[in-house]
Amino acid sequence: MDNKGLGETAEFCSYHPLVNITYFALVVGITMFSISPYFLAVTMVLSWSYAFVLKGTKSLRNNVLITLSMLLIMVIINMFFNNNGETVLFYINTNRITAESIAYGIASAVMLIAVVVWFSCFNVIITADKLIYLFGKVAPVLGLTLSMIFRFIPLLKTRFAEITLGQKCMKRSHAEGNLIRRARQLLKEVSILIAWSLEASIESADSMEARGYGLKGRTSFHLFKLTQRDIAMLILMGVSAAPVIYGAYKGVTNMYFYPKLVFPTLDMTTALVLICYTALAAAPMIIDLVGEYRWKQLDLNM
Secondary structure (H helix, E strand, O other), X not given: OOOOOOHHHOHHHHOOHHHHHHHHHHHHHHHHOOOOHHHHHHHHHHHHHHHHHHHOXXXXXXXXXXXXXXXXXXXXXXXXXXXXXXXXXXXXXXXXXXXXHHHHHHHXXXXXXXXXXXXXXXXXXXXXXXXXXHHOOOOXXXXXHHHHHHOHHXXXXXXXXXXXXXXXXXXXXXXXXXXXXXXXXXXXXHHHHHHHHHHHHHHHHHHHHHOOOOOOOOOOOOOOOOOHHHHHHHHHHHHHXXXXXXXXXXOOOOOEOOOOOEOOOOOXXXXXXXXXXXXXXXXHHHHHHHHHHHHHHHHHHO
């Protein structure tokens, strides 16, 4: 049976939006400034694991596709356009293909993949109402824009499925017929999708303007309240993130690739920073799994 994941029913999703946004800002920010293989391995494993908890087996298929494509693209680009490094593997015409350039391409790809996977988790936890709550007063236009961006791709997929189903009911499908007919039908469906999306965007903008969105003094209804649980989580994240940020500043999460590969030593300082980052990144997943276990125990006792 296909595991669909916890989705928005995850326990961490019930935390205050400030806790959610702080967590992803710390995790993604640290990942973007970490090129050490130890930190890349940890953030890769934890991001995939959390994506699996939230989105189920579907996330594994998507992540494998993203990983293979990004690894291939990043390694090829870095291999041909970056000839630095002293370990020459072979030559392609006059281009030096070095082990250092390939290693840097792999490390950069892994870092980018981890960031993308973390943002896929972000898209589940940070809903549109949370974004509007967080940025509604400080930057209302930014909050509305972000909420529309993060729901844009799922919305387009849903609308395109509706359009395709409607066309099939009229005996028209881009999956049938010869190549020219299929191409024409696909272009027709894409044209309908674009027109529908543009019209919906104009309607949304007019609706928000009519309701006074972004006007000074305008209030909005929300159910978010900062509790002791949220404060405790913020303190835990701050305590866990402080050594990691300091370690990143000191270069603990860095690695030298040029002119030759110099792997960082796994000393006590690196191990401590790595443990702190693991505790920070794994905290929401542990919270969700414990919450799910409690719900199942409650159902069994009822």
